[in-house]
Amino acid sequence: MADEPPQKLQGTANLNHESAVSDSKPAYTGKPMSFFRHMSAITGYGMTPDSLQEYRRDFDDYYADTLCKRCEENRDWLIQYSPIVRFMMDQVKEVNGSLSSENIKCLPCSKDQAGGFHPKYGILLCQNKLRDRSHTEDTMAHEMVHAYDHLRFNVDWADFKHLACSEIRASTLSGECRPYQEWMVRGQWKFLRHMEACVRRRATLSVSGHPALKGDLDAAGKIVDQVFESCYKDTRPFREVYK
Numbered sequence: 001m002a003d004e005p006p007q008k009l010q011g012t013a014n015l016n017h018e019s020a021v022s023d024s025k026p027a028y029t030g031k032p033m034s035f036f037r038h039m040s041a042i043t044g045y046g047m048t049p050d051s052l053q054e055y056r057r058d059f060d061d062y063y064a065d066t067l068c069k070r071c072e073e074n075r076d077w078l079i080q081y082s083p084i085v086r087f088m089m090d091q092v093k094e095v096n097g098s099l100s101s102e103n104i105k106c107l108p109c110s111k112d113q114a115g116g117f118h119p120k121y122g123i124l125l126c127q128n129k130l131r132d133r134s135h136t137e138d139t140m141a142h143e144m145v146h147a148y149d150h151l152r153f154n155v156d157w158a159d160f161k162h163l164a165c166s167e168i169r170a171s172t173l174s175g176e177c178r179p180y181q182e183w184m185v186r187g188q189w190k191f192l193r194h195m196e197a198c199v200r201r202r203a204t205l206s207v208s209g210h211p212a213l214k215g216d217l218d219a220a221g222k223i224v225d226q227v228f229e230s231c232y233k234d235t236r237p238f239r240e241v242y243k
């Protein structure tokens with residue numbers, strides 16, 4: 001066919017954080033981080049669910065600088081050396097976007113999430129929720145799939161089906177649902193089943209986080225089911241999923 005329409009590029013190439021990031025550092029206002037508090041949290045003695053939550057909040061505040069530094073070091077290392085992160089950065093460039101340490105920001109998060117993508121501000125890495133470098137890598141790849149989708153396809157983030165589709169793709173392609181070694185040796189069939197169930201679960205969880213759904217997992221699950229088959233198969237920009 002000679003008359004195929006040119007691929008439509010969506011979104012803007014500008015993913016800069018503008019005023020989303022405040023550089024002024026708030027003073028620590030929590031309770032003192034004593035040895036006793038650390039030990040209580042580790043052992044569970046003398047901790048109620050409330051005081052444990054307070055401890056975790058204070059911990060994130062108190063160690064914000066350290067957490068931020070660790071997150072930024074991991075981010076910068078991954079930008080340089082991670083094959084999947086580099087691949088996704090190139091793909092985003094292909095669709096006229098630009099991702100770098102300028103618009104991939106490490107910040108503390110209060111919600112239970114590892115990262116986020118905002119069409120205007122770029123990628124958020126939750127410095128207090130990321131366990132280690134490989135968790136950071138999966139999270140960066142996940143959010144980069146959202147960035148790619150935003151630029152490459154006509155994504156309407158307010159449309160639950162669009163959102164669900166991008167979440168399915170992000171979970172499939174990022175590697176966060178890669179099986180552990182023991183699943184690999186049990187054979188391909190089980191591996192695929194695990195992968196699919198994991199993607200479904202994680203996409204449902206993400207979609208339920210949309211403010212309008214207020215954590216309703218049933219409603220989110222139904223939306224994910226509606227688009228699952230077609231979006232799970234859509235592995236662009238990867239040729240296939242080989243994790």
Ligand SMILES: [Zn+2]
Nearest residue numbers: 142167170206
């Ligand atoms: Zn997501």
